[in-house]
Amino acid sequence: MVSQNFQQNGFSNLPKAILNAFTYAGFQCVTLPTIIACGKVFQGQKNYGEKKSMWVSFVMNTVALGMAVIMLMSYQGIYSKSEAGLTLPTLTSLASMHMDWMMIVYGITLVLCLISTGVTTTFVFVSRFENSKVVAKIQNPVRRRITISAFIIILSMTIALAGLTNIIKFGYGYCGYLAIAIVVIPFLTIGVYKNRK
Template sequence: MDIQAENKKEFGIPKSAMAIFSVASVLFSAHAGGGFATGNQENTYFVSLGWSGIISLVLAMFLLTMTMREAMIMYNKFNLKSHKELFEKLYHPFDKLEILFEVFFDIMVVMAVAAAVSGAASALQQYLGWNYYVSIVIVGAIILCLTIFGAGVVRKASTYMGIAIMFCVLIIYIVGIRKAGNFGVVMSASFARQGFSQVPHAIGNAFTYAGFQCVTLPTMLACGAIFSGNKNHAEAKSMTVSFIMNTIALGLAVIMLMCWQSTYGSSEAGMVLPTLTTLKSMHMGWMMAIYGITLILCLTSTGVTTTFAFVSRFENSKIFSKVENPVKRRMAISAFIIILSMTISLVGLTNIIKYGYGYCGYLAIAIVVIPFLTVGVYKNRKA
């Protein structure tokens, strides 16, 4: 696709604008995964902070999109070919430090895909009454099919899933907030109780949250390569769009769960699946139907983008050099990471998000977020 071909259109929209939106949707679709759809992620990192959780989530999305923006700009500006080269460029003259990202990435991919699998097992079993193993196989098969045909398919799939997810979550969360009708009371009570005591914790959670979301960086580089050679700040525009999408969706999710915290917080099952528990208490069948669609899309979207990040890293490695067919090569890598993640998912969704995501997030603050927002900005501007 020629990003600068303004006169060419797709669905009546200039292809340059579609490219910007599609890359923005990749990050949104990756973020809107199993932890997001179940509400477990929001509850763990933001809801417990009260009113300062709103500040925290906005800061988290700002840090995430700015990090991805600088990473894509550096990748395209210096014509780099892999995220290994990117981190060598970022850390130069300490090139060998790029191994730190490799460690973070490998662990976080397993955690992210495991969260999608665990979310499928927990939610689909309760929501649709499906067999645990059937749910895993179905989600795994969809992820496998969408990750073996390259960045173009991932970008298109993420665009369509992103649009559908955004549409669904807007309906679910806005209706949920209006039905609760107590947002002002909850915020006032939270501020009266906590004051500014939770603000330092909110800032820390923002960095941690943005940190573990950086697992999608290799996927963003592969999809953002479409902007290579473009001089219209397309990377920045795409991340501005992504910031708006992610902040609106996450903000509405957190606000709704704050309003219904007393409902889902009274049981262990409710704490694992806050959104599902909340919607059940509303007794609105059509909302449950929309949530079912959203849940499946969210589980699939994160699984696809994260697994593809792993595939794009290893598909050209020496280990698979004897497999000439690229589709078979990607299939083997995807199958490996999906099976491994299925095993990890047995520890449960809450433990994966609280401990697996948490510790990976701490590491990413030091090796991804801060370096790109300091050294990365300097090197990009200097170039």
């Protein structure tokens, strides 16, 4: 199926594929500003293998993404038949394999991914805003952190009311385009210049 698709289309979809790659990278970078915002918390901690962990993460994500792309290209004829399939192609492809254990593994993996992202985002928001003037009236630091965490969770749940399909169909793409402009391009230009300097 992959080779047949390539024989039919060749490199005609390459520009769109490159744009989609940058959009996906941009979406993945959406959480970077919140992590960078609390960068002062990590200053001075230079011996924790940040570079090694980033390279390991890069390799793991590259391999996983490459395998996912091959799978999706192979099952394109199945998930492209419906709007739900196009919205959640991985889930639709796995369902068509009729292997229940893969659906369970996929569900567990997805929940773990969501939890890791949620914990990271909540942590950096608390680290960044716990000393801001907005919550300065709350004297107890634990209550202050709980208040900020609750706000982030409630905000996330409110956005989730839009529905998974709408979030994936519109939110991911718009976040990706926005991040290309405010994260990816500045990092590849100004960021590289500053690092070299």
